Amino acid sequence: MRRRHIALLAAPVVAVGLCAMLPLMLDPYGLGIALNLLTWIALAESWAMFSGLSGYISLGHAVFYGAGAYVTVLLWQVVPLWLAIPLSGLAAGLLALALGWPCLRVRGPYFVILTLGVSEFVKYIVISSEAALGRNGRLLIGTPSLAVLFESMLAVAIISMIVLYVVRSSRLGAGLLAIREDEVAAEAVGVNAAALKLVTFTLSALIPGVVGGLMILRSTYFEPLQAFNPTTSFTIVTIAILGGSDEVAGPFLGAVLLVLISELLWVRAPEVYMIILGVLLIGFVLFVPEGLLGRAQRLLTPAKS
Amino acid sequence: MDLSVLFSAQLLASVLVLASLYALVAIGLNLVYGTMRLLNVAHGELVMLGGYAAYWAFAQWGISPLLAALAGMVIAAGIGGLIYVAVVRRLFRSPNLLARIESNSLLVFFGISIIVQNITALAFTANSRGYSYLDDVIEIGGARIAANRLATLAVAGATCLACALFFRYARSGMAMRAIIQHRDAAALVGIDVDRVNVQVFALGFALAALAGALISMSQQISPFMGFPFTVSGFVIIILGGLGNLTGSIIGSLILAAVEVYGVTLMSPSFRSILVYGVFIAALLLRPQGLLGRSIRAR
Numbered sequence: 395m396r397r398r399h400i401a402l403l404a405a406p407v408v409a410v411g412l413c414a415m416l417p418l419m420l421d422p423y424g425l426g427i428a429l430n431l432l433t434w435i436a437l438a439e440s441w442a443m444f445s446g447l448s449g450y451i452s453l454g455h456a457v458f459y460g461a462g463a464y465v466t467v468l469l470w471q472v473v474p475l476w477l478a479i480p481l482s483g484l485a486a487g488l489l490a491l492a493l494g495w496p497c498l499r500v501r502g503p504y505f506v507i508l509t510l511g512v513s514e515f516v517k518y519i520v521i522s523s524e525a526a527l528g529r530n531g532r533l534l535i536g537t538p539s540l541a542v543l544f545e546s547m548l549a550v551a552i553i554s555m556i557v558l559y560v561v562r563s564s565r566l567g568a569g570l571l572a573i574r575e576d577e578v579a580a581e582a583v584g585v586n587a588a589a590l591k592l593v594t595f596t597l598s599a600l601i602p603g604v605v606g607g608l609m610i611l612r613s614t615y616f617e618p619l620q621a622f623n624p625t626t627s628f629t630i631v632t633i634a635i636l637g638g639s640d641e642v643a644g645p646f647l648g649a650v651l652l653v654l655i656s657e658l659l660w661v662r663a664p665e666v667y668m669i670i671l672g673v674l675l676i677g678f679v680l681f682v683p684e685g686l687l688g689r690a691q692r693l694l695t696p697a698k699s
Numbered sequence: 700m701d702l703s704v705l706f707s708a709q710l711l712a713s714v715l716v717l718a719s720l721y722a723l724v725a726i727g728l729n730l731v732y733g734t735m736r737l738l739n740v741a742h743g744e745l746v747m748l749g750g751y752a753a754y755w756a757f758a759q760w761g762i763s764p765l766l767a768a769l770a771g772m773v774i775a776a777g778i779g780g781l782i783y784v785a786v787v788r789r790l791f792r793s794p795n796l797l798a799r800i801e802s803n804s805l806l807v808f809f810g811i812s813i814i815v816q817n818i819t820a821l822a823f824t825a826n827s828r829g830y831s832y833l834d835d836v837i838e839i840g841g842a843r844i845a846a847n848r849l850a851t852l853a854v855a856g857a858t859c860l861a862c863a864l865f866f867r868y869a870r871s872g873m874a875m876r877a878i879i880q881h882r883d884a885a886a887l888v889g890i891d892v893d894r895v896n897v898q899v900f901a902l903g904f905a906l907a908a909l910a911g912a913l914i915s916m917s918q919q920i921s922p923f924m925g926f927p928f929t930v931s932g933f934v935i936i937i938l939g940g941l942g943n944l945t946g947s948i949i950g951s952l953i954l955a956a957v958e959v960y961g962v963t964l965m966s967p968s969f970r971s972i973l974v975y976g977v978f979i980a981a982l983l984l985r986p987q988g989l990l991g992r993s994i995r996a997r
Contacts, residue, residue, distance in 0.1 A: 451805075671810075680807070
């Protein structure tokens with residue numbers, strides 16, 4: 395019994411150790427793909443923490459990603475990076491607190507459209523203020539190496555997975571699941587829905603803030619249309635649908651599948667990549683609504699008569 | 700700046716042209732939401748396809764965009780019916796998908812949207828295109844307006860009026876309104892809901908394509924022009940009330956006025972901020988719409 399526990403603990407440690415050594419094994423191209431994968435894992439796990447558990451589908455993750463990127467760019471060579479990146483996450487969290495306060499009062503389709511609207515609203519404000527400042531994009535020179543970014547993103551992705559796991563198995567997670575099933579009933583049995591939603595919404599924005607900060611160091615060029623691109627939000631939702639679960643493994647599997655497909659197709663024709671993304675999205679919603687993880691679990695458990 | 704410009708016939712004409720186009724887009728979007736609770740985020744793509752149909756017919760064969768619009772509408776109606784039969788019926792069939800129909804439809808239509816955009820980009824390149832048709836300027840009552848914009852206003856306005864009459868007097872128009880009011884009750888009194896749903900898709904998509912053909916006469920078109928129209932459409936139907944068709948026309952006038960006057964008073968770069976600002980304010984302050992039909996919280 396004790397041995398099995400040790401094995402269960404050792405497996406992730408070995409896996410993480412192997413991942414951490416990837417920069418030594420892969421060429422820059424391969425490492426770039428691995429970084430990409432970690433980025434989507436981190437984003438999708440953090441999205442699942444709020445939207446997956448509460449059922450409030452947010453199309454607002456792009457705004458937190460963009461805000462993190464913007465803050466990192468603004469703090470570039472003002473404060474050291476080890477401070478700027480966490481501050482970017484914090485700024486995204488504060489933004490989520492400010493936006494969540496009014497937005498979380500509406501439900502269902504209204505919430506979905508509102509998060510997209512707010513996200514675009516902030517994007518255009520940043521575009522206008524950058525234009526007013528006379529800045530046509532900002533270039534970052536002397537950013538950290540790919541290996542450093544990879545190790546940082548690995549840490550962020552692992553934290554994102556652990557946070558989802560912890561939240562999911564805590565009282566907070568139980569409250570969110572109750573809200574997802576029936577918000578009115580949850581409140582009736584004493585779940586403080588408003589507070590729970592706001593706290594988790596804020597928590598789930600910290601990760602995309604940090605990820606946005608790291609990824610702007612990778613692209614070395616800040617342009618609001620790109621940083622706040624709503625495609626980021628839609629891709630995260632697609633990953634969640636592909637994975638099909640709010641368990642830690644769901645978004646993970648979804649991200650692996652998406653990155654795998656995009657690597658097979660992206661380089662050759664971006665339009666074809668987007669078309670495949672659309673086909674996958676429709677196909678999974680219609681034919682595999684339980685997602686990869688749900689399908690796998692159903693296949694693995696023997697059918698009950 | 701001279702504030703009297705705000706009361707000029709010029710700006711009023713701009714508001715009316717824009718509002719009539721918005722109304723075409725919003726009525727279709729609202730019909731699809733009202734009858735089936737589907738969030739059709741691919742609606743703007745039909746506007747774009749209508750624009751390309753008119754552009755193609757004019758550039759290739761010199762056919763008037765006003766005539767090509769008719770062909771575009773027929774094609775769009777066909778696409779609408781096809782999407783209903785191939786995709787939406789499937790959504791309705793599974794109880795799990797039906798339980799969260801709004802979110803699921805949003806994802807499916809987003810998929811359709813990016814597929815249509817990128818197929819168009821592959822077929823016609825991602826560049827903007829335009830042509831000039833009826834672009835001589837006409838002066839009416841102090842307003843100087845291009846003939847193509849005047850034609851837009853006439854055609855779009857007449858179509859909105861025809862729609863209003865259709866919903867009031869035609870049997871299938873009344874059936875659509877009945878389903879918006881209460882789907883189950885409508886089915887109980889003998890309305891073939893499935894058939895009306897097909898008609899809703901065909902009509903909504905055809906109106907969007909008409910709007911696109913009209914827009915292409917005075918603006919550049921591109922494969923990615925649809926999304927702003929989808930957004931404007933949602934702003935309008937939230938302003939006017941989801942499922943409320945009269946509200947959509949009033950909402951179109953409000954949004955067009957905010958946009959035209961806002962851009963005149965400030966600068967064109969504020970357009971998106973204004974539209975999204977109205978959007979957020981409307982959702983937060985009156986999610987049930989200005990005309991106040993109460994909604995069920997889900």
